[in-house]
Amino acid sequence: MQVILLERIARLGQMGDVVKVKDGFARNFLLPQGKALRATDANKAKFEGQRAELEARNLERKSEAGAVHEKLDGTSYIVIRSAGETGQLYGSVSSRDIAEALAENGFKVARNQVNLMSPIKVIGLHDVIVQLHPEVESTIQINVARSNDEAERQSKGEDLTKRETFELPELPPEDEEGFEMDGDASEE
The missing domain is CATH 3.40.5.10 (Ribosomal protein L9, N-terminal domain)
Incomplete structure (x- = not known):
């Protein structure tokens, strides 16, 4: 059409x-x-x-x-959510949640104006684009944290996700003779 x-x-x-x-x-x-x-x-x-x-x-x-x-451009907003020790959220932060956070701060933005490729599922700082008009867009920062204290620490650059490190045992040196084949491979 x-x-x-x-x-x-x-x-x-x-x-x-x-x-x-x-x-x-x-x-x-x-x-x-x-x-x-x-x-x-x-x-x-x-x-x-x-x-x-x-x-x-x-x-x-x-x-x-x-x-x-x-x-609006360049501002930062805090969203508090419960999350595990690794920083994985027990839910997600969607465009609706971001629009509500903006509304609490006096900005009238519809959730379809928030361009979020996929819901936010980990704590941390996330840049989000808000399409105010087809020719005007703003970038805001969403600080997803478990508490206001953690949000403050994250905004200063601290990484709050717990990562486990493993030490691998040393492998014995490989013997090249153990890799030789008996016979010719082209015979099969």
Whole structure:
């Protein structure tokens, strides 16, 4: 299905581009979210009539996102979770948890704006990208720890995960004669 994009969409195109997408993606995501219109002659004419208004609205949203970016970029947030001695969490920290931590600090961010490749499953410092607008993204640091004291120590650079070290016994020197084969290998 061909659609006209009403805003910039990553890996798809800019506002006003006519792009071909799979029918399900258009019907289930782009059209209901108001991010695109079907590419009919009537909709193309309608879009051209509203283009200036849509660009102004997009510019306004981008400037709002830029203001939030100035306050948010480079900040650090602490998330307390229970974990084992090796630092493995008994659960995980998802994009929902990060969005809630940001909301507690006065930032209104939806969980789908938090770009987390996979849930965080170990304690430590993790860099996370927050997509405030299709053209504006901020990087924040999530400090996952078992307590506030540990979070403070982690932020100073201390590694709190317990690692076990094993000493391997020394192996006797190998005898090269023990590796010779009886007979020719090509006979088989």
